[in-house]
Amino acid sequence: MKVRRRVAAATALLLAAVAGCDSGTSTGSDSGLEKDTVVVAALPLLDVAALHIAMARRMFQAEGLTVKVQPVAQSLAALPALQNGQVDVIAGANYVTFLQAHAQGTLKLKIIADGAAQAPRFMRLLVAPDSPIRTPADLAGRTVAVNILNNIQSLTLNEILTAEGVDPSTVKYRAVPFPLMDKALAGGDVDAVHTGEPFGTVIERRLKARMVVDGGGPPVTGLPVSGYVSSAEFVTKYPRTAAAFQRAIEKAQALAAADRSAVERVLPSYAKVDEQTATALTLPGYPAAPDAARMRRLIGLMVKQGLLKADIDPAGLIFTPAAR
Incomplete structure (x- = not known):
């Protein structure tokens, strides 16, 4: 099914998901950010553990940000909200779907941070x-x-x-x-x-x-699965805000990769698993930052299997903030 058709089918879900959620246009007085509130549509997956770690440990607050999380069942359902500015970032966005959306012109994709990568038994x-x-x-x-x-x-x-x-x-x-x-x-x-x-x-x-x-073993171990994505319009309009969000998430990603217990502690709060199950789960990889070489590997497989008609340069998709 084409991405445009799936987007149309998801519109009704989207309207329910973002109802009552403001776009966070307030300006930070002391932070130097263009706006200090970021609305994040997030899936209840292991992929987004870093988001919840960052919230629990006040990593966003340390960057001058307030993050509002809007749960969604599918990342595609939040795509129209991202396009019209109701949502700023989609957490746990399936890279395959969003690369297709970018290729078809549905979205000018920007990857702010990595979410999950394939790992054995994930x-x-x-x-x-x-x-x-x-x-x-x-x-x-x-x-x-x-x-x-x-x-x-x-x-x-x-x-x-x-x-x-x-x-x-x-x-x-x-x-x-x-x-x-x-x-x-x-x-x-x-x-x-x-x-x-x-x-x-x-x-x-x-x-x-x-x-x-x-399904996470060779030859696909390490392949990017999902990430924190936004639009080119958002990162162009709010570059310092996007950079602050990126810094917080990447710190939380590093913690998730280094300390399994940090992930286990947040999972029951959003992923609908109890503490006992959380300790038994196989975690994905939590890459510290998006990597063009890994993304190129994914894009190559998509082209090979006909999920993309043409190659995409991943370097242009990754948000790289200006030096502070």
Whole structure:
């Protein structure tokens, strides 16, 4: 499905998500920022742990910022709000979707900070305990659930299958939202689910599901998954504000990468997992900053698999603030 169609379908969700949320146009008196309030649309994913760490540890306040978080179910649902200025930043934005939006002219994308990168077992392909599927080769002709068709899950799984000598075109993908994957697998609606955390751990526990493919293993380990994105208009109009937000997030990203307990402490507050589950989850990578080489790798895979028609120079997408 084209990005424009998905944007149209998400408009109704968007209106509910941003209702009552002001755009934060107030000016900081002493901070030197163009405005001191940033509205962030955020998904309830492990990808955005740094956002909540930064809020809990007053890292934004240290930069002179007030951050208002507006929860959304899908990052795409917040795209129209980003375009019209109701939202300043989308946290946990799926890079595949937003790179497509940029390529199609729907959004002039700017990446402010990285969110998550692939790590072993962060994504995983699971089957029922009595499934005959034992190896990647057994997936030929089978139906695999993914959260969104033609996106990061199928992109990475296709690359893994190719490395294993399996033709990805023999796999049938079906869109199933993450929270419904356990029911789809238990009911036999799909043969396997390719899911991410925290859903992978929950499904393994609830159904005694088996992992057949490590969706974060080689050859996709380290591949960028999501980030904190905005528009070129926002960073051009509010460069010091964007830079302050970037500094706070990157400090929190470094803390998330270095101290697992910092992530575990914030997860129950926004990701709907209890403290016990939080300690069992497999975390993604938390890159310190966006990296053009890693983004180029993702873009190359998208072009290879037909998710982008042409190459994009990632260096022009990454927000680089002027020296303070």
